[in-house]
Amino acid sequence: MTPVKPVFWKSPHLYIIDQTLLPVQAATIELASLEDVWEAIKSLRVRGAPAIGICAAYGVLVGLRSHIDATPETFRDRARRCIEYLATSRPTAVNLFYALDRMRAALDAVPAHTSSQACFAAMEAEADAQYAADIAMCRAIGDCGADLIQEGAGILTHCNAGGLATTGYGTALAPLYTAFERGRHFKVYADETRPLLQGARLTAWELQQAGIDVTLICDNMAAVIMRDGLVQAVLVGADRIAANGDTANKIGTYGVAALARLHGIPFYVAAPSTTFDLKTRTGADIPIELRDGEEIRRLGGIQTAPASVHTYNPAFDVTPGTHITAFVTDRGLLRPPYAETITHAMQPPFPAP
Numbered sequence: 001m002t003p004v005k006p007v008f009w010k011s012p013h014l015y016i017i018d019q020t021l022l023p024v025q026a027a028t029i030e031l032a033s034l035e036d037v038w039e040a041i042k043s044l045r046v047r048g049a050p051a052i053g054i055c056a057a058y059g060v061l062v063g064l065r066s067h068i069d070a071t072p073e074t075f076r077d078r079a080r081r082c083i084e085y086l087a088t089s090r091p092t093a094v095n096l097f098y099a100l101d102r103m104r105a106a107l108d109a110v111p112a113h114t115s116s117q118a119c120f121a122a123m124e125a126e127a128d129a130q131y132a133a134d135i136a137m138c139r140a141i142g143d144c145g146a147d148l149i150q151e152g153a154g155i156l157t158h159c160n161a162g163g164l165a166t167t168g169y170g171t172a173l174a175p176l177y178t179a180f181e182r183g184r185h186f187k188v189y190a191d192e193t194r195p196l197l198q199g200a201r202l203t204a205w206e207l208q209q210a211g212i213d214v215t216l217i218c219d220n221m222a223a224v225i226m227r228d229g230l231v232q233a234v235l236v237g238a239d240r241i242a243a244n245g246d247t248a249n250k251i252g253t254y255g256v257a258a259l260a261r262l263h264g265i266p267f268y269v270a271a272p273s274t275t276f277d278l279k280t281r282t283g284a285d286i287p288i289e290l291r292d293g294e295e296i297r298r299l300g301g302i303q304t305a306p307a308s309v310h311t312y313n314p315a316f317d318v319t320p321g322t323h324i325t326a327f328v329t330d331r332g333l334l335r336p337p338y339a340e341t342i343t344h345a346m347q348p349p350f351p352a353p
Helices: 034-042 049-067 072-086 094-108 116-148 174-181 198-210 219-227 253-262 338-345
Strands: 007-010 013-017 028-030 154-157 187-191 214-217 233-236 240-242 247-250 267-270 316-319 326-329 332-334
Touching: 007 049, 007 116, 013 049, 034 049, 034 072, 049 072, 049 094, 049 116, 072 094, 072 116, 094 116, 116 174, 116 233, 116 267, 116 326, 116 332, 154 219, 174 198, 187 198, 187 219, 198 214, 214 219, 219 253, 233 253, 247 253, 253 267, 253 316, 326 338, 332 338
Parallel strands: 154 187, 154 233, 187 214, 233 267, 267 326
Antiparallel strands: 007 013, 013 028, 240 247, 247 316, 326 332
């Protein structure tokens, strides 16, 4: 398959696929300013934990282009301001902060009084390294999880953790792509994923583009297809994984995990090393983004609820590690007890910032 490229850098320009327009239009736009990058992340023009991190890394460079001839002191001050600003765009996906921490570390590693041009080059090399690392990690996730996809199986997924959420190959969809490339036949059920329909707009589109058999279902149909024996495994992505295995992912994931547990169906989380946050002890410590209630009151621009009705719109929920059969990672398949297996797997040479 030919992977999509949701984020790509043609020095010194940053481009993304505007995912708010899919599946009707696959439009590439340039993020021409630091504010454009912040808005693209906040508004979900670019989304998915790995893609957000990559976009933010290159976004720092976008904010520095106009300062490349400044004094070293001015350049460094601007770089730190760019990093701090982009860190305010969204709170839950740890990849954002990991990527920005690495950009800060790349800057700090350059000796004082080094020219602004040399500092920019060092930070650009760091962003490029993160991009290449994400490609390698997604391929490794695909290799790790492909054997979990049995011939003729039904696989349920929630939200979008495919190429659009990464540098182009995906996390939760990577094992599906790899199994498909190896000639395996299976059926994917994609939850629509309310309120922004990432499963309907993005996952269904992406799997169709790859030629994989996909059926779209409403979120409230998951229990029925599990009961009727149509699902043999659930495979989802993640935005932050705590040290004990508790996992933040798109709202609705916890409900799917609870249903899978009830029906005795394995529930797998696919994620790169950069999504594991050992500094976060449990899911209770993960900050959950609350979004505008208009995302619930309206659908496709059409009002579907009273304009003044109160709303509660968390973008993510936390699935307890006890509900997760295994983590599919670039460092292998991790099984309980997660407090031990995650800590062991994520030790150096993990590329700490």
